[in-house]
Amino acid sequence: xxxxxxxxxxxxxxxxxxxxxxxxxxxxxxxxxxxxxxxxxxxxxxxxxxxxxxxxxxxxxxxxxxxxxxxxxxxxxxxxxxxxxxxxxxxxxxxxxxxxxxxxxxxxxxxxxxxxxxxxxxxxxxxxxxxxxxxxxxxxxxxxxxxxxxxxxxxxxxxxxxxxxxxxxxxxxxxxxxxxxxxxxxxxxxxxxxxxxxxxxxxxxxxxxxxxxxxxxxxxxxxxxxxxxxxxxxxxxxxxxxxxxxxxxx
Amino acid sequence: xxxxxxxxxxxxxxxxxxxxxxxxxxxxxxxxxxxxxxxxxxxxxxxxxxxxxxxxxxxxxxxxxxxxxxxxxxxxxxxxxxxxxxxxxxxxxxxxxxxxxxxxxxxxxxxxxxxxxxxxxxxxxxxxxxxxxxxxxxxxxxxxxxxxxxxxxxxxxxxxxxxxxxxxxxxxxxxxxxxxxxxxxxxxxxxxxxxxxxxxxxxxxxxxxxxxxxxxxxxxxxxxxxxxxxxxxxxxxxxxxxxxxxxxxxxxxxxxx
Numbered sequence: 086x087x088x089x090x091x092x093x094x095x096x097x098x099x100x101x102x103x104x105x106x107x108x109x110x111x112x113x114x115x116x117x118x119x120x121x122x123x124x125x126x127x128x129x130x131x132x133x134x135x136x137x138x139x140x141x142x143x144x145x146x147x148x149x150x151x152x153x154x155x156x157x158x159x160x161x162x163x164x165x166x167x168x169x170x171x172x173x174x175x176x177x178x179x180x181x182x183x184x185x186x187x188x189x190x191x192x193x194x195x196x197x198x199x200x201x202x203x204x205x206x207x208x209x210x211x212x213x214x215x216x217x218x219x220x221x222x223x224x225x226x227x228x229x230x231x232x233x234x235x236x237x238x239x240x241x242x243x244x245x246x247x248x249x250x251x252x253x254x255x256x257x258x259x260x261x262x263x264x265x266x267x268x269x270x271x272x273x274x275x276x277x278x279x280x281x282x283x284x285x286x287x288x289x290x291x292x293x294x295x296x297x298x299x300x301x302x303x304x305x306x307x308x309x310x311x312x313x314x315x316x317x318x319x320x321x322x323x324x325x326x327x328x329x330x331x332x333x334x335x
Numbered sequence: 336x337x338x339x340x341x342x343x344x345x346x347x348x349x350x351x352x353x354x355x356x357x358x359x360x361x362x363x364x365x366x367x368x369x370x371x372x373x374x375x376x377x378x379x380x381x382x383x384x385x386x387x388x389x390x391x392x393x394x395x396x397x398x399x400x401x402x403x404x405x406x407x408x409x410x411x412x413x414x415x416x417x418x419x420x421x422x423x424x425x426x427x428x429x430x431x432x433x434x435x436x437x438x439x440x441x442x443x444x445x446x447x448x449x450x451x452x453x454x455x456x457x458x459x460x461x462x463x464x465x466x467x468x469x470x471x472x473x474x475x476x477x478x479x480x481x482x483x484x485x486x487x488x489x490x491x492x493x494x495x496x497x498x499x500x501x502x503x504x505x506x507x508x509x510x511x512x513x514x515x516x517x518x519x520x521x522x523x524x525x526x527x528x529x530x531x532x533x534x535x536x537x538x539x540x541x542x543x544x545x546x547x548x549x550x551x552x553x554x555x556x557x558x559x560x561x562x563x564x565x566x567x568x569x570x571x572x573x574x575x576x577x578x579x580x581x582x583x584x585x586x587x588x589x590x591x592x
Contacts, residue, residue, distance in 0.1 A: 138460045168464060175461035177453075189465040192368055192472065242465075 086245060087114045087151040088165055090135070090278075095144035096302075097130055104130050106302030107144065114151075114245070117272060117279040119289050119310075122299035123324060128282040129172060131299065132248045135280065136169050137162065167246040172254070172282075174235040176223040182230075183219045186210065186237045195242055209237045213267070228255040236264060240271055249281035261285065265292050286325060298324075356470065356551070357478065357544035363468040364475025377480035381543075385441045385488055389434055393492035396429055397421065397499020404500075405508050417510055418518030421500035426523060426531045430493040431485075432584050435538035438481075438488065439576040443546035446477060447572035450550030451565035459551070474547040478540055485539030486532055493531070530591045537583060542576040549575070 095108040104127040112118055120128050133139045135146060150160045168189070176185050187206045190197055197205070210216050213233045223231050232255060239247055249268070253261040268279055269292045283289040290296070290310035298306035298313065300320055306313060313321065364370060404420045450473055453459055462469040497519065505512040553568035554560075 133460070136460075136464055138463060163466070169461070171457045171461060173457060175457040177458055189467075193466040 086165070088160065088245070088278075089113055089149050089151065090162070090246070091145075091147045091149070092135070093145050093147070095131070095134060095146065096142045097127065097134060097139070098142045103302055105134070105141075108299070108302070108304055110297055110304055110307065112246070112278055112280060114278050115272065115276045116294040117268065117281065117292055118295045118297055119293040120280065120282050120297045120299055121284070121286060121289075121324075126299050127302060128299055129250050132169070132250050132280065132282060135162070136167065136248055138169075162246060165246055166242070166244045167248065168239040168242055168244040169248045170235050170239040170250060170252055172250040174223070174231045176231055176234055176238075178223055181220050181222055182215060182226070182234045183207075183210065185223065185234055186241055189238060189242050193242065206237075206241060209241055213237050213263075229257065229260050232256055233260070233264070236267070240267075243275050243277075245275075245277050247277050247279045249279060249283075251282050251284070253283065253285055261288065265289070268292055300324075353545060353548050356474070356548045357540065359470050360474035360478050360544065360547065361540075363471030364479065365471070366468050367471050367475065370476075373476035374479045374483070377476040378483045381438065381442045381477070381480050381484045382488065384445070385438050385484075386491065388441055389437050389488045389492050390495050392433060392437055393430075393495040394499040396433060396492075397425065397496030397501075398503040399499075400424060400429075400496070401500035401503030402508070405504050405510065414510060415514050416518060417500065417504045418515040419522040421504070422497055422519040422523050423527060425493050425496040425500075426527050428584070428588070430489050430496065431531050431534035431538060432580060434489045434492045434535065435485065435542055435580045436577055438485065439542050439546070439573055439580070443542055443576050444569045444573050446543065447546040447550035447553075447569045448565055450474075450547055451553040451568045454551060454554050455561060455565060470551070474544070474551065477543050477547055481539035481543035482536060483539075485535040489531060489535040526591075530587070533591070534584060534587050537587065538580055541579055541583065545576045545579060546572040548572075 090112040092108055092110040092112075095105055095110075096103070097105040108131060110118075120131065122128055130139070134141050146162075148160045148162055148165060150158045150165070152158055177188070180188065183206055184191075186209060187202050189195065190202045190205065207216070207219070210219055213236065215230065215233055215237065218226055218230055218234075223234065226234070232252070236252060239249070247268075252268070253264050256264060265285075265288065268281070271277065272279060281289070281293075287310075293310055295308060296306065296310050296313050297304050298321055305318065306316055306321060313325070316322070364373075367373065400421050401417065404417050405414060408414045408416055408420065450459075453473065459469045459473070462472055501512065501515055504510045505515050549568040549572035550565075553564045
């Protein structure tokens with residue numbers, strides 16, 4: 086399915102506090118876009134606006150499906166099929182790892198038999214090296230393990246758009262690359278689009294098609310990862326300098 | 336004058352929001368899967384959490400009433416009417432009211448905190464992104480559980496309260512037990528039991544509704560965020576539910592009598 090998500094002039098105010106001030110962004114099918122920017126610049130707010138969890142003050146988010154004959158049909162993110170991986174995982178404490186991953190299949194609009202759900206969830210847990218934690222509760226597991234359970238839950242419905250809010254925070258380098266590899270692998274396998282908030286610069290460049298730099302409520306750069314280093318804008322240079330540790334920066 | 340109008344307007348708005356939330360919960364619940372299992376699980380949760388405390392309070396309320404009524408009635412030579420006085424007071428008023436207050440204290444605050452924590456941890460948002468109606472999923476089964484468990488626990492309270500009255504009036508004070516039970520059977524009519532049943536149903540749906548509403552909306556509290564917001568929501572839930580029980584008890588009583 087080919088689609089486009091067009092974000093135009095998106096603003097969000099919390100009282101007097103202007104978090105987003107006219108964000109323009111386009112997300113195409115089967116692309117991975119990373120949103121980077123300093124903490125507190127509204128990256129998570131942008132993700133929540135796209136997911137429809139909160140309402141924008143102004144601006145539009147339009148989803149269109151591009152049919153085979155080139156015709157454009159308005160649609161919604163729900164119709165396209167999306168999932169969201171939250172920054173703090175948002176796992177249910179009273180459910181085991183297996184039940185947490187199976188929740189969207191069991192309670193959502195996915196008519197699957199019990200055995201199919203079990204098979205699918207167990208396969209995903211195995212791929213993420215979580216089989217031994219299958220029957221344990223989030224409170225009994227490490228932060229990294231919970232991150233992977235949240236990751237598995239986001240992918241279990243095979244969505245067309247996945248919103249990852251800092252999917253690798255708190256993971257060791259090996260696990261971090263496992264998550265990045267899985268995002269890439271699943272994109273190739275299921276053909277989803279991913280929008281991910283990340284501070285892992287430049288590691289995240291390896292898997293993304295484009296980078297969006299959010300600063301002062303606006304997208305100030307959008308393009309290929311290799312082009313971001315060519316920008317002369319001081320604020321980006323300053324951020325990227327502090328965002329990576331290389332011998333020159335030390 | 337303006338501030339009084341603002342208070343009234345806020346009260347009406349809040350009441351409307353709670354009623355709407357309850358209606359949404361009751362309807363949206365049926366869009367969820369495994370509805371019956373969820374209701375049974377929530378009923379057991381509320382029932383198991385409260386049954387012991389309801390029995391204890393019921394027993395001692397009956398015993399206190401047995402003693403107080405005995406000493407009052409004997410002054411008029413009417414101690415034989417002890418069964419009537421204890422049973423009607425318990426079945427019509429004290430049973431539904433005290434049971435509701437006990438459940439609010441025991442389960443209502445826990446419900447409110449639980450949903451509040453889920454709201455803080457973005458679990459409520461996660462449900463919505465999974466295509467699950469969060470109001471129906473979180474509040475719906477608890478409301479139906481309230482409708483089932485409140486009348487049952489009220490019946491337990493009434494029954495054990497009658498035995499409490501028997502114990503203090505007949506075993507301790509020496510009143511004839513046969514007279515005590517005969518008076519109960521003669522004076523308690525269907526309308527008395529029906530009134531208590533209606534009250535417990537109303538208390539069940541509204542108190543659980545208030546508690547889940549407060550937990551679900553704890554993030555909207557502008558003055559307290561995070562854990563303080565959750566504790567504030569639990570406190571508000573208990574206070575509002577308790578006030579509701581007493582005010583509504585008066586209204587239903589005046590309507591039924």
